[in-house]
Amino acid sequence: MVGGFLFALGIASYLLLGLYTLKYNMPSDVSWFHMYIAEYAGYPFDKALSIISPLDLRQYDVLGDLLLRQLGFKQLDIAPIVSGILLLVLAGVLSYYWSRDFYASGLAVLLIATTPGFIYWFKQGMLGPWLYIPLVLLGVLLASMAYERRNPVLSVLAGLVLGLSWILNGSTWVVLVAYSMALSVLVIAGKPSWVEFSPSLVVLLTLVSAIVVGYRYITFWHVTAVGFLAGSIAGWLVSARLGLGRSSLKLIAVASTLILFVAVSALLGLVFEMPGVGEVYYKQYNPMFDLGVPGLLLVLAFLVLLRSARGLPTLESFTRAILLAASVISIILAYVNVVAELYAIVFSSILAAFVMVRILEGVRLFKGGLSRVSSLLLSLLILSALIGGNAVSSRAISLSLPSIISLDIPLTYLNSTAAGFSGLPQLLTSISNTTQGESLVVVYWGYSYYVLGYMGRGFVTLAGANGPAEGWRLTSWIMISDEATAAGIIRRLMLEYNITRAYVIVGEAISVEHTLYGSNQTHLGRAVLVNYQTGAVTYQPLGDIARIPIYVALSNQSLTDYIDYSKATYFINTPLAWTSRAASSLVAELATYAASSLGYPVSNDIYSPQALRAGPLRFFRLVNTTLITLDTVVGTSSTFNNYYLLALYQFSEVTL
Secondary structure (H helix, E strand, O other): OHHHHHHHHHHHHHHHHHHHOOOOOOOOOOHHHHHHHHHOOOOOEEOOOOOOOOEEHHHOOOHHHHHHHHOOOOOHHHHHHHHHHHHHHHHHHHHHHHHOOHHHHHHHHHHHHOOHHHHHHHOOOOOOHHHHHHHHHHHHHHHHHHHHHOOHHHHHHHHHHHHHHHHHOHHHHHHHHHHHHHHHHHHHHOOOOHHHHHHHHHHHHHHHHHHHOOOOOOOHHHHHHHHHHHHHHHHHHHHHHHOOOOHHHHHHHHHHHHHHHHHHHHHHHHHOOOOOOOOOOOOOOOHHHHOHHHHHHHHHHHHHHHHOOOOOOOOOHHHHHHHHHHHHHHHHHOOOOHHHHHHHHHHHHHHHHHHHHHHHHHHOOOOOHHHHHHHHHHHHHHHHHHHHHHHHHHHHHHHOOOHHHHOOOOHHHOOHHHHOOOOHHHHHOOOOOOOOOEEEEEOOOOOHHHHHHHHOOOEEOOOEOOEOHHHHHHHHHHHHOEHHHHHHHHHHHHHHOOEEEEEEEEEEEEEEEEEOOOOEEEEEOEEEEEEOOOOEEEEEOOOOOOOHHHHHHHOOOOHHHOEOHHHOOOHHHHHHOEOHHHHOEHHHHHHHHHHHOOOOOEEOOOOOOOEOOOOOOOOEEEEEEEEEEEEEEEOOOEEEEEEEEEEEEEEOOOOO
């Protein structure tokens, strides 16, 4: 009864946090890329992601997106909700299978459903390969059932499910590393059989078969995971062949084979360039926040499970080893692939739920009368505090800005209540592809997926966050060249690739200064208070001007031709220490002209005390600008209102 209530409460909490209370009903992070793939992308090659060098999508983790397209799944923004519910159901089944406790099962579901990391990846609109994590849980469940029932059919089926999951979701390698460690523990404990090792062999055969038919999303980490799987199998075979009986000898044999196979596989992964292209995530891994209460209770859960299995007789050594190994390894490997935190959340929640149930049962040991009532209230208080703390943190995720709005803005300074839907989405509403042909959008490659995902078919870019390098270099050349040279490059691109229209998007932080004397001016860069006693400020660029050193390096130019380090007073304002060449670059001129649209003189205080010349522009027409409110800084005699400015320009052949 209680377990069923907690299970239902978990599902309801998830729908509330991940769907109904979202402030911004919009995808975030790399979901824009996967939205584009699922709706518009060509396969296997797609030129919209880079018109100069079409990307081979076989090298990307997108087969899951293409499967949704083939299945005719139209409501892509709801797909994460469906997958999230499936994950919660399977996690509940896993928890019950391991603990035989409905209370612990329901509590595990509630913990997962209210954990910030889970809400981030499974809120509405978050499309990506992680939606196939329920397949991973199903594979682990089948492997555990095969071990308990000694059923080879279930074992092979578990391997097929895990192999399919690996193809649809590249992060599955994290769980397979944990699975190999559990197998190694089983060998040392002296209880191995083909039932436990069959899934590993089937996974390897499935992966090889996929590679033969053209699967190319193979990264260094995938090769290393194969080394773990092969090493655990080899350790078992060596131990059996040599007839090792002592656990210490088995430990040496297993450790030696694991180290050997992992080292060889890692070396092969380094020597031979793997074709797989890893994703670049906007989200940063923060285990203290992302894992929530399950992460905090994990150490206690470890002590309970490692000390004794008493009180949980159905938790056999193999399944217990998977549970412990997956929790630890996924927490660590999330620093390599942030999506791995989802595995940490699931397995840690199962462990934490088991421990919490035991704690609450201990509290309820009081018998009769007031003591019983007090113990019940104390149990509810403990449960409410833990779940409530989890839910409050997850509520912050529901209110957070999607990355298409926040872009380069440090979230520490972002005023989410003032941002609304301004920024890139509002900027892109000014573009309509009503003419024949394609439109080129020249933009920092970190924005490309947002542009393509938001605009859809008919738009192309030069490069995305994963390349190609040629597109990065070409974008950099355009940004740091003077206006006429940049216009010439864009004109040649339009002729060569039959482009109908071309746009340029620039973004940068600005600060509008209001003095006590009534004068106003706009500064490039965000005003930062550097001396609290005197009220002195400096200016920090955040967007395309901050990327001038990157653009220069990719263009194979000398940075000293663009940056005069003698002018920089602080590290944060170095990109504003322009030379005259930087001041005449396209990125500087477009940012200055857009900032002047506010009606105030524009200055770069690090470059010159004089106001900058704002236009006229010969080849670019300002189409639209948007402002995102950041913060306010109060100086000695001025108040600085900081904004993030985005500007959209259309390339024009007409010389004014």
